[in-house]
Amino acid sequence: MSAETTPAITLIEAITQALAYEMTNDPSVLVLGEDVGVNGGVFRATAGLQLRFGMDRVLDTPLDETTIAGLTVGLATQGMRPVAEVQFDGFVYPMLDHLVCHAARFRNRTRGRLTCPMVLRVPWGGGIRAPEHHSEANEAMFTNVPGLRVVMPSSPQRAYGLLLAAIRDPDPVIYLEPKRLYRQYKEEVPDDGEALPLDVCFVLRDGTDVTLVTWGAQVKECLEAAEQLAAEGISAEVIDVATLKPLDFDTIHESVRKTGRCVIVHEACRTAGFGAEIAARLAEHAMYDLVAPVERVTGYDVPIPLFRLEMKYLPSVEKIVAAVRRTLAVS
Amino acid sequence: MSAETTPAITLIEAITQALAYEMTNDPSVLVLGEDVGVNGGVFRATAGLQLRFGMDRVLDTPLDETTIAGLTVGLATQGMRPVAEVQFDGFVYPMLDHLVCHAARFRNRTRGRLTCPMVLRVPWGGGIRAPEHHSEANEAMFTNVPGLRVVMPSSPQRAYGLLLAAIRDPDPVIYLEPKRLYRQYKEEVPDDGEALPLDVCFVLRDGTDVTLVTWGAQVKECLEAAEQLAAEGISAEVIDVATLKPLDFDTIHESVRKTGRCVIVHEACRTAGFGAEIAARLAEHAMYDLVAPVERVTGYDVPIPLFRLEMKYLPSVEKIVAAVRRTLAVS
Amino acid sequence: MRTAATFEIDYVQYLGEDGRLLREDLPDFARDPKVLLALFKQMLLVRAFDTKAVALQRTGKLGTYASCLGHEAAHIGIGSAMQIDDVLAPSYREYGAQFVRGVKPREVLLYWGGDERGNHFSGPAHDYPWCVPIGTQCLHAAGAALAFKLRDEPRVAVACVGDGGSSKTDTYAAINAAGAYGLPFVLCIINNQWAISVPRKAQTGARTLAQKGLAGGLDCVQVDGNDLIAVRAAMDHALKRARAGHGGSVLELVTYRLSDHTTADDARRYRPDEEVKAAWTREPLVRMRTYLTGLGVWSEAEELAWREECNRRVDEEVNAYLAVPPPPVTDMFDHLYETLPLDLAAQREDAIEWEARR
Amino acid sequence: MRTAATFEIDYVQYLGEDGRLLREDLPDFARDPKVLLALFKQMLLVRAFDTKAVALQRTGKLGTYASCLGHEAAHIGIGSAMQIDDVLAPSYREYGAQFVRGVKPREVLLYWGGDERGNHFSGPAHDYPWCVPIGTQCLHAAGAALAFKLRDEPRVAVACVGDGGSSKTDTYAAINAAGAYGLPFVLCIINNQWAISVPRKAQTGARTLAQKGLAGGLDCVQVDGNDLIAVRAAMDHALKRARAGHGGSVLELVTYRLSDHTTADDARRYRPDEEVKAAWTREPLVRMRTYLTGLGVWSEAEELAWREECNRRVDEEVNAYLAVPPPPVTDMFDHLYETLPLDLAAQREDAIEWEARR
Numbered sequence A, B: 001m002s003a004e005t006t007p008a009i010t011l012i013e014a015i016t017q018a019l020a021y022e023m024t025n026d027p028s029v030l031v032l033g034e035d036v037g038v039n040g041g042v043f044r045a046t047a048g049l050q051l052r053f054g055m056d057r058v059l060d061t062p063l064d065e066t067t068i069a070g071l072t073v074g075l076a077t078q079g080m081r082p083v084a085e086v087q088f089d090g091f092v093y094p095m096l097d098h099l100v101c102h103a104a105r106f107r108n109r110t111r112g113r114l115t116c117p118m119v120l121r122v123p124w125g126g127g128i129r130a131p132e133h134h135s136e137a138n139e140a141m142f143t144n145v146p147g148l149r150v151v152m153p154s155s156p157q158r159a160y161g162l163l164l165a166a167i168r169d170p171d172p173v174i175y176l177e178p179k180r181l182y183r184q185y186k187e188e189v190p191d192d193g194e195a196l197p198l199d200v201c202f203v204l205r206d207g208t209d210v211t212l213v214t215w216g217a218q219v220k221e222c223l224e225a226a227e228q229l230a231a232e233g234i235s236a237e238v239i240d241v242a243t244l245k246p247l248d249f250d251t252i253h254e255s256v257r258k259t260g261r262c263v264i265v266h267e268a269c270r271t272a273g274f275g276a277e278i279a280a281r282l283a284e285h286a287m288y289d290l291v292a293p294v295e296r297v298t299g300y301d302v303p304i305p306l307f308r309l310e311m312k313y314l315p316s317v318e319k320i321v322a323a324v325r326r327t328l329a330v331s
Numbered sequence C, D: 001m002r003t004a005a006t007f008e009i010d011y012v013q014y015l016g017e018d019g020r021l022l023r024e025d026l027p028d029f030a031r032d033p034k035v036l037l038a039l040f041k042q043m044l045l046v047r048a049f050d051t052k053a054v055a056l057q058r059t060g061k062l063g064t065y066a067s068c069l070g071h072e073a074a075h076i077g078i079g080s081a082m083q084i085d086d087v088l089a090p091s092y093r094e095y096g097a098q099f100v101r102g103v104k105p106r107e108v109l110l111y112w113g114g115d116e117r118g119n120h121f122s123g124p125a126h127d128y129p130w131c132v133p134i135g136t137q138c139l140h141a142a143g144a145a146l147a148f149k150l151r152d153e154p155r156v157a158v159a160c161v162g163d164g165g166s167s168k169t170d171t172y173a174a175i176n177a178a179g180a181y182g183l184p185f186v187l188c189i190i191n192n193q194w195a196i197s198v199p200r201k202a203q204t205g206a207r208t209l210a211q212k213g214l215a216g217g218l219d220c221v222q223v224d225g226n227d228l229i230a231v232r233a234a235m236d237h238a239l240k241r242a243r244a245g246h247g248g249s250v251l252e253l254v255t256y257r258l259s260d261h262t263t264a265d266d267a268r269r270y271r272p273d274e275e276v277k278a279a280w281t282r283e284p285l286v287r288m289r290t291y292l293t294g295l296g297v298w299s300e301a302e303e304l305a306w307r308e309e310c311n312r313r314v315d316e317e318v319n320a321y322l323a324v325p326p327p328p329v330t331d332m333f334d335h336l337y338e339t340l341p342l343d344l345a346a347q348r349e350d351a352i353e354w355e356a357r358r
């Protein structure tokens, strides 16, 4: 498809495009959630889909996240491929029971007799001046759960390709969408139905002095930090983890072998955030590659504050640059 | 109190003893949960308490964990000190919403106007040949949640002292009880009302060659491993983390400074388990102290299997010893 | 065929849409025009506040805001019936009920202005703050009611939830617990016909929302939520019952959300204009105004004067809100635990350091 | 005072405790003694199985086991009314319903024997496995029913839950969803009076458990759960209604748990002996036996012979169960994802290596 026929779209539009593509091609795909119908979702991710695919393919649910999770498991175990939406990250907790105890386990529990090919779409993270419970980075909660896949796109193209992959995956996928990037910029996203792999990290920028490992909204900050650092002659490699579970540690390790330094950046609280797992694997497998201690630039161990303070909670380009400088000051 | 007047008791009896002590001394303490009344709890932790303290202090709840969590938050924010019991680790997920969004946040949200001094007691972990969902090690889920304390005893004495501390703490505490240790051995536990601190790790055995960091049921395995290693002339220090959140990293770091080697042991799934946080802090702060890579001996990244296979899932003394040998083979 | 059980749910209404009394058996409080007048003036004040708050959001001086337009009778009816010792567990929209209990408009604005300090409000210290996770407040209220019952205090816990929130599992759980323990608990389901874009009929197959209380054996009643007298009368009855130890109630207050869901919403996407237009003919202020004017205790002139006074008061509150300086960065650390854990203290230092560099 | 809504819940019973018919209007199936006889024989088979399973646990050959003693009419009534294409979402106790649908006793034993392979059973491949987290199966059934409705398939999803489980939020959520979408869904609340040690009356203030369905606008009925004819008739009615597109039902089947909760429980701690003794006089086998004997289609000799046959069949199943070798260690890795993720493959290797060392 040529650039002329592919208009640039935002990340949220790429999500809509992927949903529409897959609904067209697979009649078992359906969308459900609060306000996803006529209203097209609170973020407009499902805008127009009900009109286009009908009431039986795009279902508003009663206002209850337990219900959404449980119905989705029921649908998925009976031959459908439901894509459920939860309105905000902060409302996902009532879904955990069905995700952990059932979605993640039906295949294993029944030795493959019943499977659960579902996607849960979660608008994720802070930085949009939203009310309480609308800005949470709770990805770590899912990454210790065996049987799930946990995915987070950070560009319109990756949003499209990873969502297609998530829907086609025969197992449950938690698909976390950084709200801050929903409309931040546009990119050409050919509607070619090409999925991206669900088990690789993406190296977005090559570098030799330090590896920045991140995901979601902080990808942009890391790329900006790398740009600033380049101006000072420091070469930073930037890795978008994209699929947190299962983790493609090889790509990260390979980079650190080269750079000897690693700064992990995420907006979730630091303690037991997913950055810990990456740092832990480095401690286990890359000790002899590292010339400086691993650094984590993260949210503080507090609930993300309401918006008058939220930017002071979030990692920033300056904090990333400062951390890189610290790793470079060593040895 | 002399040894003559203090009979040795099991870990579960120490819990009952601590509950009774605190209920006697603080009229705002009450116990609630499924079957905690006449039946004394499925593990007998509350045996005799309803008879002793009355129906208004020991409440059976309707069969719903959301209800237990929500009522507990309501009670705690209105001046009571509820100690809630969930029957098994695998039933805690429906409670997460109230724990994460409310229990952990009321103080912060209202700037101290409403607080939530509650304890959730969770029989935790595997190894007792229990049915499905009765053997889960899900502590990592709580450790990324700001505002909570996460505590796990590993001996009758620590069970008593830490539970008293948890009940007296003005903030919410998740108190995880390794079921495997409930009746494994007895210890003298004076009923003196002495609480243990909620922010320190316990060094259970001094050593110079390697640090074993663990918590809960694996404390016993680590001590056994240390014993075996001692026979070969290898000196292992054993640390019971006890309070996972907030983490007393100083004690761990001090030990690793001395030994230069660290093996982290837990029965939860490895990826994004709480061991990752400890390894991450070592990678950040102890790089120059370590002479060998950190090792993790953990459960596999699968749901703990039903009991015909569960022991093959769990860490074992042999696996711990093997990991120590690997760290010693280095350099 | 034997019958296992039968149930009947009453509908409570006193004032017709045209402002005429439909019944002779007025409750005592409503026989005193002064009482009704005071409540009506509160309703006007809330509306003045609401209009201003929406304007503040439109001009970038407030974050997302949830309007209470059309809910004035329900909210004032609930709040005014309660005693100060009772506990209110609101959702995020019941400002009228809160104002009556002492919460200041500036505090509402502070909260929607992105500042937790709005929750440290001037209402009763035991009242719950605004609750964003739908329905969860119902269980907190049930827990509070359990505390009252266990301590033998003559207090009642009142929770507000929407028609959408009536589908939430927490709401069902609260009903169940209240019935199981016989709690002094009143659940007000404020049925404004919409949960964002989802209409009432899509939430449930139940004919009334009141009947959800039957699932827990509670007293159930459906009320015209635009009729202040009806709301207040139903609340009085439910509170009295609860206080006397006779258990919990579910009140469905039937009203209409005349505004968008919040300022972040555009209801024209999903809601027919005619429906909104029709709802305006049933809204709570008009009928009360007609009734009070008919009684001779209210006039156009008095209304104009009072509206001016409302605007003056609201402006004062707005100015007070706008004058609040942002909290220090340490604020996010200092209220999480009673005593700051060591590892968090280090992060607090880090935040202070970054603040100094700014 | 206007009435907003009224409701009536019927109680269904055909066979008295003494085995006499209480009504003349027998449903068609029950007019054929052969049909009833076949069902009665199933009930006897389940009881033989149950007795044996408890014995296996006592002798260390089985893990914790949940007995179904006393539930035979409810379970067989449910299972026999369903079509194979329907979906059953059981809790952990409804072996009778499952046997009728093709699940083998050896598979039940395998599951309680600590082996996931018991869930890969011989019943319909679309049926749900045993569900330990109380109530969650109800929502899976509702989701299944939604799939049937969307695909326009004439199938019904049936969920079983206990009196305790009727308090679970998931159960309420399933009722709500079934009503909201008009789903082909039947919820059987098997009220055996106890949830471990918590008696029925402590679970809820509702007079009947059937009325929980009113919260979602479902058809509600209370049934004598020890009366096979009543259970089967109520199920037939609910299934027919659902299949015809008329929506969901809640059936409260009133019965009694004659056993301990599970083999890990000791009911004498909390339950009076007299209550249990009284319950034995109402249990489902006696009345059916009396009735069939009265009809002349059953005798003591026939019963003795059939019991022997039951024991023979059960022994065969037990032997088959005991002969199943433990699964290989790789089993815990090989069914988690369709394709094994790379980092899990390494752990699988590790497990194989440790196995080799043993």
Ligand SMILES: Cc1ncc(C[n+]2csc(CCOP(=O)(O)OP(=O)(O)O)c2C)c(N)n1
Pocket: A034, A063, A065, A087, A091, C093, C132, C133, C134, C161, C162, C163, C164, C165, C166, C192, C194, C195, C196, C257, C261
């Ligand atoms: C648990 C949860 N899910 C979703 C939301 C997003 N949300 C906010 S308000 C709302 C609709 C609420 O409708 P209703 O209960 O009728 O109350 P109303 O806003 O009409 O007063 C939704 C879905 C939320 N706040 N909490």
Ligand SMILES: Cc1ncc(C[n+]2csc(CCOP(=O)(O)OP(=O)(O)O)c2C)c(N)n1
Pocket: B034, B063, B065, B087, B091, D093, D132, D133, D134, D161, D162, D163, D164, D165, D166, D192, D194, D195, D196, D257, D261
């Ligand atoms: C979510 C959850 N909480 C607690 C338990 C522990 N538990 C198992 S059975 C049971 C009682 C169930 O009672 P009821 O629903 O009446 O069913 P019955 O066992 O009587 O058939 C409890 C509390 C569980 N399995 N799941």
Ligand SMILES: [Mg+2]
Pocket: C162, C163, C164, C190, C191, C192, C193, C194, C195, C196, C257
């Ligand atoms: Mg509404």
Ligand SMILES: [Mg+2]
Pocket: D162, D163, D164, D190, D191, D192, D193, D194, D195, D196, D257
């Ligand atoms: Mg029961």
